[in-house]
Amino acid sequence: MKITFPHMGNLYIPLKAVFEELGAEVVVPPKSNKRTLELGTKYSPEGICIPFKLTLGNYIQSIENGADTLFMWSGCDVCRIGYYQALHKEILKNLDYSIQMVCVEPFKSIGEIKLFLHKLKRISSGANYLKLVTIFKKGISLIQQVDALDEMVCKVRARTEDHWTVDKVYASFQEAVSQSRGFQETTDVIEQYRRAFTEITVNTSKDIIKVGITGEIYSVVEPFINQDILRKLGQMGVEVYCSVTASEFIREQIDFLPFISSEKDEVHRAAKPYLDREIGGHARHTIGNTVRFGEKDFDGVIHLMPFTCMPEIVAQSILPTVAREKRIPILKLVLDEMTGEAGIQTRVEAFIDLLKRRKNFTKAGKDQ
Known part of the structure; x- marks a missing residue:
């Protein structure tokens, strides 16, 4: 086989x-x-x-x-x-x-x-x-370790001036993990590169822009379809938080087990005023996590969705109300085989520039 x-x-x-x-x-x-x-x-x-x-x-x-x-x-x-x-x-x-x-x-x-x-x-x-x-x-544990490493990379990339080293180390990780075999070797590789990322110099006092990524899970976690948006945002000095990950998806599937917990209930409670039932895909999560990002004072949200994805189309129609009531800017990106990298890059850069100006304006108002 x-x-x-x-x-x-x-x-x-x-x-x-x-x-x-x-x-x-x-x-x-x-x-x-x-x-x-x-x-x-x-x-x-x-x-x-x-x-x-x-x-x-x-x-x-x-x-x-x-x-x-x-x-x-x-x-x-x-x-x-x-x-x-x-x-x-x-x-x-x-x-x-x-x-x-x-x-x-x-x-x-x-x-x-x-x-x-x-x-x-x-x-x-x-x-x-x-x-x-x-x-x-062990497979579930490994999924969690991989997602934890990716989250760490997003934080390091946003806070360092040496983006080239981050990309180089991450590419080396991808090569090493592809050559590993079985749980022990794979876990050892993840731990090795976790330590490598902790050694990269970061500015912990840097005033950064925080952006939440919501949407259909494949569009969020697969870099080819989303034009590697997490890396691009990190290179702009933006800390990115993905609301849907493989590890959280698995936890939500098995959180009926006594030793497993997930954020599903919190997400559903946050979404309830806008969407109180499952309509498929990750639409309910898109709404609930956008609400949570607004309540946690994130600077903005990027909504990723495949073209023709009906659950996300419904979520898209609700998000303007969430954006207005939670006072959080939202950028929608629809992805298909015709999506061009230059177009995505231009829209993302303009959105981040808007968030920076908005944050500076808000900060200036508080200082007066």
């Missing part, structure tokens, strides 16, 4: 380690790039969202590199992501690719976790359930 999975930010790091611990041969797809998007767009339905197209492109590139088993999340939910695997399977079948699909349902009960462990057992060729539970827990 040669198993692969689509890219979504750094989620490939824990997935790779999990499947290696199971004894499977892992084919990590090339980082999403222009060819990935071209392949996905060529064979996808025209009006479907760009995450679908990129994940399909990831699969095709992995199959070209020898993969025969595809891992994907699924489920009957109000977001179209639950149907990706069925459409992907049909498209790949029409392209004469012979593959197997391993799909994971949302974790809404102990029974669904047991079902997921059963699927892992098939991948591992019969590992006992104690080992599978241990691998499952």
Whole structure:
């Protein structure tokens, strides 16, 4: 078995380690790039969202590199992501690719976790359930470690004058972690580079702009689709906080377990005056986290959404009211295969300039 999975930010790091611990041969797809998007767009339905197209492109590139088993999340939910695997399977079948699909349902009960462990057992060729539970827990821990490192990088990049070193160290981390194998080696690499980032000189007293990123999870965490916006904002001296991450998404899936907690309830309470029910995707989180950013005195919010994403379109219509009542500026960026880097760069630079002027004006008013 040669198993692969689509890219979504750094989620490939824990997935790779999990499947290696199971004894499977892992084919990590090339980082999403222009060819990935071209392949996905060529064979996808025209009006479907760009995450679908990129994940399909990831699969095709992995199959070209020898993969025969595809891992994907699924489920009957109000977001179209639950149907990706069925459409992907049909498209790949029409392209004469012979593959197997391993799909994971949302974790809404102990029974669904047991079902997921059963699927892992098939991948591992019969590992006992104690080992599978241990691998499952270590995988969740690894997701949290990766997200914690990314959060640290965002803070360091915003507060240092040596952005080149930050980018160089992060690129080195990406190379090292891609060569690591299993949990222990991967954890050691993460810890090594965590220490490396603590050694970069930062200005802790720097008066920085703080921006929250909200929106559909794939658009927020996948740098190819969002034009690497986190790095660009950091190089402008902006501290970025992502409201949706892979680790928080997993915690929300399993927070019915007594030893797991998430921010889901707080986010839902914040969103309730504007949106009091689930409508799919991360729309409720977009509203709730924007409210929370306003209450925590963030300077602004950037809302990222794929073109044709219905939940985020609904959220987009509510956000002007949130912006007015919470007095927080919001920049909306709609992303698809036609999105140009120059256009995104210009709009983001103008938005950050607005936030800086607004902050200086507010500070001057308080000083008088």
